[in-house]
Amino acid sequence: MLLLPNEVDDSPGQVQRGPRDALAALAADGRVDAVEVVSFLQVRAADPDGWADHLVDVAEGFGPDVIVWQHVEEGPLPTSLPARLAAVSSRPLLVYQDGDAYGVLRKPIPPAMATVVAAADLVLAAGGGAIARAYRRAGAARVRLMPPVVDARFAGGWEPSDARPDEVVMIASRVATRVPAIPALPGGLSRDRLVRGLHRAFGAGFALYGRGWDSPSARGPIAYTEQHRVLRDGWVSVGWNHFPRAAFAASDRLPIAMSAGVVHVTNRIVGAPRWLAECPGVLMAGTPGEAVELVRIALSLPRDELIRMGEQAREVALEHLDPVRVWAGALDVVDRLRGHLRS
Incomplete structure (x- = not known):
């Protein structure tokens, strides 16, 4: 799996510990083959002209069966990039996951996010109803729900x-x-x-x-x-x-x-x-x-x-709402979809 989290830098407040730690635990248990994490915002900031090519090269070299892209906000994003990622030789499923809620008229999905959503095989959303409708209007092929998780920083006794x-x-x-x-x-x-x-x-x-x-x-x-x-x-x-x-x-x-x-x-x-x-x-x-x-x-x-x-x-x-449990459930949804698309 290739995870593309929304992280501006490596400071403790920015690093997405929930998905990182959960996927690492699932990999350690053998429920995920391997996990590669690339903070796409940091790659874009470091190389504004070549960042898209860099992400495609990483995906081609790693060969993921699933790419999970998280919370794309405004900013430069080549419209061809999501399709290029999905077209690398391992032919991964492209999954978009976002813990924020969006609507059709109020808080609409921004253009950069819509570009990824329209190319994704699956969207893992923060709710159904108007939230799911907003993703479908943006071109989402399939929308499923993913609940929020307990941040590890709040799990102590x-x-x-x-x-x-x-x-x-x-x-x-x-x-x-x-x-x-x-x-x-x-x-x-x-x-x-x-x-x-x-x-x-x-x-x-x-x-x-x-x-x-x-x-x-x-x-x-x-x-x-x-x-x-x-x-x-x-x-x-x-x-x-x-x-x-x-x-x-x-x-x-x-x-x-x-x-x-x-x-x-x-x-x-x-x-x-x-x-x-x-x-x-x-x-x-x-x-x-x-x-x-x-x-x-x-x-x-x-x-x-x-x-x-x-x-x-x-x-x-x-x-x-344990992160490992929630992410394991989300990956079960992804695995079922992969089986359906291959049948």
């Missing part, structure tokens, strides 16, 4: 504490259009209502982190690696996904929140698997008002029960 300065913690960004009152993405209005409802209900006990908020509860942006620390400052964490009507549309906020070991309240996730829908530490709401009431109910429980529910959420995330 912790000792739950009774000393928590906040009651409720929410990490979310507010992405506005040119009209500030109108959020840019589906689910944004519900997220706004939820923030207002949480502030009214819990006042100073509600801590809101993220960009774009003017709420009295706002505490500003938080570094990616600091998310567990602030989530564990509260007894309940809250989230509201963009594209909430899309099947299993959940960003990495979900595994981050669950693996924090704190009870998590979120919007109802369409098509949620049984292990998630029945997890005692994850409470799903149909409306922002219902989410506020679920938080109120959770905060009415004894602390030892809240701790136990949070630990159950953490255990479920570490089992079902």
Whole structure:
């Protein structure tokens, strides 16, 4: 397998440890023959004129049966490059994988990404519904879902504490259009209502982190690696996904929140698997008002029960959203497709 991750440099915050470590583990177990990783953004930055030829040469020399290309944003990308990669002598399957959600009208797929999507044999998307439709409109032949994973940096253990300065913690960004009152993405209005409802209900006990908020509860942006620390400052964490009507549309906020070991309240996730829908530490709401009431109910429980529910959420995330397990499932989908195309 040839993996082309979206990495600007080799700093710890940029290196995609999840897929790298998961595929290395699968290779060590013999479930993947070999893995070669090439950070295409670094290759492009180092050789703006010859980077496409370099990627094709790497693919020709390595001879992968699968090429997985991750999260292509804007930037120069020769329209012929995806087809050239798929045409090397090993005739690999070209798979595009992206953990971000895109829509048809709001947050549309950018041209460079569409070039790869249209040439791919398979797209592994962050959700169905409008997200899958956006990929199909961009020319995707097949779209399947791939859930987010628990980042290894959030997999370590912790000792739950009774000393928590906040009651409720929410990490979310507010992405506005040119009209500030109108959020840019589906689910944004519900997220706004939820923030207002949480502030009214819990006042100073509600801590809101993220960009774009003017709420009295706002505490500003938080570094990616600091998310567990602030989530564990509260007894309940809250989230509201963009594209909430899309099947299993959940960003990495979900595994981050669950693996924090704190009870998590979120919007109802369409098509949620049984292990998630029945997890005692994850409470799903149909409306922002219902989410506020679920938080109120959770905060009415004894602390030892809240701790136990949070630990159950953490255990479920570490089992079902483990990177090795998720990537093994994705590669099973790829193997089935290869068998189908060859038959």
